[in-house]
Structure formats: C-alpha cells, structure tokens
Amino acid sequence: xxxxxxxxxSKVPTGLILSHSYGMECPHCHTRLAVTDGGRYLSAFAGLAxxxxxxxxxxxxxGLLGWALAIVYAIVAFGIVSPLILMLVADLQTAxxxxxxLAHGAPAGAASHASGHH
Numbered sequence: 001x002x003x004x005x006x007x008x009x010s011k012v013p014t015g016l017i018l019s020h021s022y023g024m025e026c027p028h029c030h031t032r033l034a035v036t037d038g039g040r041y042l043s044a045f046a047g048l049a050x051x052x053x054x055x056x057x058x059x060x061x062x063g064l065l066g067w068a069l070a071i072v073y074a075i076v077a078f079g080i081v082s083p084l085i086l087m088l089v090a091d092l093q094t095a096x097x098x099x100x101x102l103a104h105g106a107p108a109g110a111a112s113h114a115s116g117h118h
Contacts, residue, residue, distance in 0.1 A: 003092045007031040017090050018083050023098065034095035035086070042089050047082030051075065 003012055008029035016024050021035040054077040058070035 003090050005029060005031060005033060006092055006094060012092060014087050014090075017092070018086060021086065021090070023095050032095040032097065033092045036091045036093050039086060039089045039091050043082045043086035046085040047078040050081035051078040053077075 003014075003017060004010065005012055005026040005028065008026060008031070010026065010028040012024070012026060012033065016027070017035060021040060024033050025031070026033055051074040055070050055074035058073040059067070
C-alpha cells in the first residue's frame with residue numbers, strides 16, 4: 001500500500017515511507033512530508049503488544065538459554081509487526097521545515113561577551 005501526498009495527491013512508495021517516516025520528500029512535487037504521529041504511535045503500540053504476547057509464549061520454553069530466546073523472539077516480533085502496521089495505517093502530512101545548521105564560527109554566547117564590558 002502507498003499513501004498519498006497531501007499536496008499533489010500522488011502515491012508515495014511504501015519503502016520511502018518506512019525508511020524515512022520522520023522526513024521525506026515527495027518524489028513527484030518535492031514537498032517535505034512526514035508520517036502522522038498517530039500512525040507511528042499505533043504501529044509502535046502494535047509492535048509492543050506483539051512482542052509482549054510472543055515473550056509470554058516463548059518464556060515457557062525451558063533450557064539453558066530459554067530466557068534469552070524469549071527476548072530475541074520478542075525483539076523479532078516487534079521488528080516485523082511494527083513496520084507491517086505502519087504500512088497499513090501510514091498517513092502523510094506536510095512536515096515542518098528542517099532547522100538551519102549551526103555555523104562553525106564563534107559560539108552563540110561569544111557575541112554578547114565581546115560587547116566591550118570590561
């Protein structure tokens with residue numbers, strides 16, 4: 001599934017949405033986009049819920065490394081379920097502009113100290 005750009009209504013590839021959910025550029029109109037917070041929260045919650053269920057079932061296994069395998073299975077479950085849910089519920093919005101990078105000159109407070117107060 002692909003979500004649509006709110007500016008030009010063109011489909012944005014799912015791979016781009018999953019790999020750059022906090023800030024991407026529409027491949028058609030070059031508008032800066034981001035996935036809505038609701039979609040990210042829902043996918044994270046679903047991933048955590050799946051990880052909890054898998055951990056509870058995997059904890060039953062016995063053996064020397066049973067406790068470690070339960071944690072590994074839970075991490076894998078989170079890593080699979082979370083992006084799958086994000087693919088289903090991702091809704092795009094216009095992203096805020098990126099902050100300007102800081103100049104590599106004098107520190108920000110240096111100008112106030114050079115005002116001539118001795």
